[in-house]
Amino acid sequence: MATASKSAKRRYEIVENKGNSEDVDDIIEAQVSDNADDSTDEESSEYSGLEDDEEDDSGDEEDESAWEEASDEDEEDDDEEQDMSTNEDSEDDSEDKVAPTAVPIEQVESSTTAEEPAKPVEDEYAYDSSDEEDLRNTVGNIPMNWYDEYPHIGYDLEGKPILKPKRGDEIDNFLRKMENPESWRTVYDPQTGQDVVLSNEDVELIKNVMGSRIPDGSYNPYEPWVDWFTNEVMETPVTGRPEHKRSFIPSRIEAMKVGRMVHAIKMGWMKPRVPKDTSVERHKYYLMWNADDKSEDVRRIENPIPAPKPRLPGHAESYNPPPEYAFSDREIAQWNRLADTPYQRKFPFVPKRFSSLRAVPAYDRFARERFVRCLDLYLCPRAKKMRLTIQPEDLVPQLPKPRDLQPFPTVCSMIFKGHKGLVRTISHDPSGQFLISGSDDQTLKVWEVATGRCFKTFEVKGTVRCVSWCPNSAIALVAAAVDNNVYLINPGVGDRLVQAKTDEILKEMPAQTDYLIPQRVRAVLTWNEPDKEQWASGFRVILTHFKAVKHVAWHSKGDYFSSVMPEGDNRSVLIHQLSRRRSQLPFSKSKGLVQCTLFHPLRPYLFVATQRHVRVYNLLKQELTKKLITGAKWISSLAVHPGGDNVLVGTHDRRLCWFDLDLSTKPYQALRHHGQGIRAVAFHKRYPLFASGSDDCSAIVSHGMVYNDLLKNPTIVPLKKLRGHDKFDDFGVFDVLFHPTQPWLFTSGADGTIRLYT
Amino acid sequence: MGPMKKKYEAGEATKYITRAQALKKLQLNLKDFRRLCILKGVYPREPNNRKKAQKGKLDKKTLYYVKDIRFLSHEPLIWKFRDFKVFMRKMKTAMEKGDKETVARLKENKPSMKLDHLVKERYPTFMDALNDLDDCLTLCFFYSTLPRDTKVPANLISLCRRLTVEFLHYVIAAKALRKVFISVKGIYYQVEIKGQPVTMLINHQRGFKPTSASDVDYRIMTNFVDFYTSMLGFINFRLYHSINLQYPPKLPGITVKEDATDEDAVEEYNELVAALNSSLVTNVPQAEEEVQIDEFPSAEGAEKLEEAKREAEAIERLKSLFKGLKFFISREVPRESVVFVIRSCDGEVSWDPSIFAGATYDETDESITHQIVDRPSVDKQYLSRYYIQPQWLFDCINFRRLLPVEDYFIGANLPPHISPFVTERLGDYIPPERQMLLALQRGETLPAEQEEEEEEEEDESEDDSSDEEEEEGKVEKKEPIKSQVVKEKKGMKVMRGRVEMPDVKGMEEEDKEHYKFRELMIRNKDKRLYRSMMKNRRNREREAKRLENKRKQHEKEEKSLKKSTSSGKALTAKWSIQPLSATSDTQTKKMKMM
16 A cells, blocks of 8 residues: 555556566576565564565565555555555545455565566566556456466457466475465465465455454444434423313213112122132032943943053062162163163163162152153053963974874984995885995995895996886886986896896897887987997996986886986987887977976876976876976975875975875975975885985985875874984985885985985 | 045045044144043054055054044033133233233133043943053152142142042051052052052152153143042042942041131141041941852862962951051151051051151050161160061061061061062062962961971981981892892793883983974964064073072072171071961960050
């Protein structure tokens, strides 16, 4: 402000130097160094520093009021103005405060550098124009961030770009900030790209605005009150009218009223009020109920439900409880821990022993508890609920005792040892005298059941997936699925005549005169004769498939058998006829991954188990008769009741499903008593028994009685869990098999043993 | 085909109404509605299907029966509420105008409500009313102890006091007290009225500690008490009527005029009534009927009949438990509860006249048999009486017989006070004191002292008998072997068959496995229920086990403590029971002393 007029003169000098933009860098450097020097001076006082500048009065010196409005008055006398600025006269104040008065920082900094040559920078504030419109930047009032990407910040009157003054890097700025005592009042002006030091007036103004005071500091809101209209009562009234006569004479109408009242009192019409004793009347009790139980017809609320009675106290609530109910230190700590969630506490109080009745304090939650009870009574929704009066044992179904359902296998009486790998599959001969087992050690072994002796061992190349003894007792033949082949083997045990007859039958291939093997079958399978060596070791026929065979099953007559190749898609199931050495592919479409197939024991049906469902096909009509829905994820095994109407399905997801084909396609009963997936299921031919073997190393024998009466559903009773096998590679029991005549159970396990339970 | 059916226009949806709808229908504000519901006993209902009842809306709402709300709308009280609103408005204007005369006139004509019809309507039979008496009594007792400066109207407090005292008088006169229990919350009393148990809780009368407004809203409770006072008054009237007492209660020998103006005299009289120490005037002197249980010859119910008989006997005993005993109460003992307990079991009682009016005899009276004290020691003791702690009275009532006073002597370490209200389920923990009580109820006598003696005897004889037994055992063991050998030596054809012991362990295991299989066969529908029931049972068992162990531990510690100090009595000895004839014995003794 003070130097405003000087700046006006100085403007010309800078205009001359305006062109020297190339020196800008040097000058800024000089300024930085100067700035360091000046810092001590400037710290002492803002004003003193400024005044010094003026006294120096050098050519390049800039005044702080360049930013200020250079009004006409400003350009008058120097000395006067100087005084005024320091004293902050009221005259100029209004203008000063309205206008943003600030000084570009560089001017302050360079103030002491008097000896420096004329300033070449195109400094906006060199021109004393304090009006923003007067700035030489012609871009107007636009958001200045539009120029962020450019080296200039606008154009001067001649249309030349005005370059941005250099701002140095962060460290420079920081150092400058640290060293400059004015930094707290320095702001960045986006219009010019320069730092501006706010003047005292500006700071005052900002403070006032922020403190929500009147921006003009000089305004006095508490000026003395001028009482324009007096509040004193005048001594002489406005009107001097005398009071009316009426105001002295008693009212005639009132006299009449009083007269009427007096008359009424005399006549006894009007009586003084008798104070009512409401309390006595209200609390007058009488005999409300004449009898105890008889009720008169009263309108009541709909279907009233009496409120449940409050809970009666237990021993813990006693003032002197038995010692076991009083809280120990640990319990008290726990009680305290639940301070935020008091409803989780066992009691709302701490059970504790008081030495005498006198020592018991008042219960501080008493009023609260009464209040909560009241709330419950009128706010809680009520409903009638049946209370269960049963014991949990009543829910458990009554099953016949296993003792009454004997015989069934209970003890492991024999262990067949000899295999070196997992025993995947076992099968017995029709009489039950021999047992054949197939193992991962690429052998088949024939055992005698009675002695446990291994009679024979057949070496095959590959793991044995399935063995199945021909149910026809007239021939001695075993079908074994090994990799891609199905071997028909004469085991060479038992009746010699039968053996010889079997050999005779199989010696010569029946003549295939007018039969041409269909192309589809030929692509899948070939019937091969064994060579001499193989013949000598027992192999009679070899069926070579195009994919690995997982399962073989004989028809009950012993002439047909089926083989399953799960990877064969629509050619996965094959039915072979042994006598004519013919095969056929019954299905043209794939219905999923076929797990196993079984023939119906009596009727011409074929059960095909895919991953999720079991389909029952009529082989004569060549159509689907039923589709059993197991609800399981993966079926592992299948067994058909000798009666043919009941099917047992074991699944890898631990479920054992019993289907009654007459009832529905959904399981009649699903049992989940195995700990792990079920590997095999089996029915007994004579006794009402079935068994399941699982990966949890156990087999469960159950009673499954099927009645001839169609109205009676089968009864299923789990009887006994048979343990004994060891776990190997997460596998337990692989196969279960009942003896054909005795209530005995064979199980083969992953530990390489076969066990006989009797 | 008729018009299409719209959803929520029939069935469950039309049965219920939300609270907001009800307010709108009744044209009441929430405050008045709440009051009306409290007085009329209307409460929200839980619908069977909430979604249907709320017409498809899922947020939980307070639902009332539409019929209930319709029923409310016919209530004349609603008009009283409106009158009261008008009255308040008029009062307010008059007060603001400073019109004192109008204020006085209005006050005189303040609308008042009578709730008699509500009592009749909510409880059509007397039994219904008795069934709902628990809350009523507890709240009225609580209100009667409130100080006058609470937000509750003072006349309501005094009314509560009057009614509760009347009720206590009835219990004393009818000898209806059955069970008592001192808890940390207060004292529970169970009273049997017409075969119905009524339990009330009376708070310990210590200083009143004001509660914050957020904790307790006295306005709501006052609404309840408004109704409860009417109800209790009518019940009292009926009860007094049933035992031929005059209502309102009258003391014999003192006459106070009905419309007495002297307030002090009335107050004095009320205090005398509240002293509970004298029996009331009866209308007609009645002869007591001896009710005997008829004997019905029934084979299966024989045990039950026996039990019922025993129970009746015990109750009869309880009614005159303190007969012939003369008590004196020290000043530190809660007077009212002790007097109530003693008087309802036919005892005589008095106290220092400076505590309360109505004392009948002095401390110096030589015929006093028991003095109830609750302080560690008394300076001047009379030899002719027992100084006992108040718990003795309460325990005696719960046990329904006089317990030995030794355990309750002044300054003695009291035996635990157990709750008589507990009904144990299978597998619950029963503390030994409770077991004792149950055994007594079953009619067994536990001669604890005898047992102890026997134990001692056994200890003495142990040395002798053990040797003998051992010898005997040896002989027995030897004998059969010898005999067998002899028989074998003889070489006769037939050997005596041996009895094969059944494989108990194997059978048990089998049964266990069978049960497991049965568990697996539970229907899916019941599986969850079964599991939760079993879980609860297991938790209960665990809790019982925990308590049992804690008790054992405690007893062990006690024992070691006692051993270190001196040889004390066993716990069971503490609970030795006085013979039943004790009462008469003491009586005769006292007579002699006199």
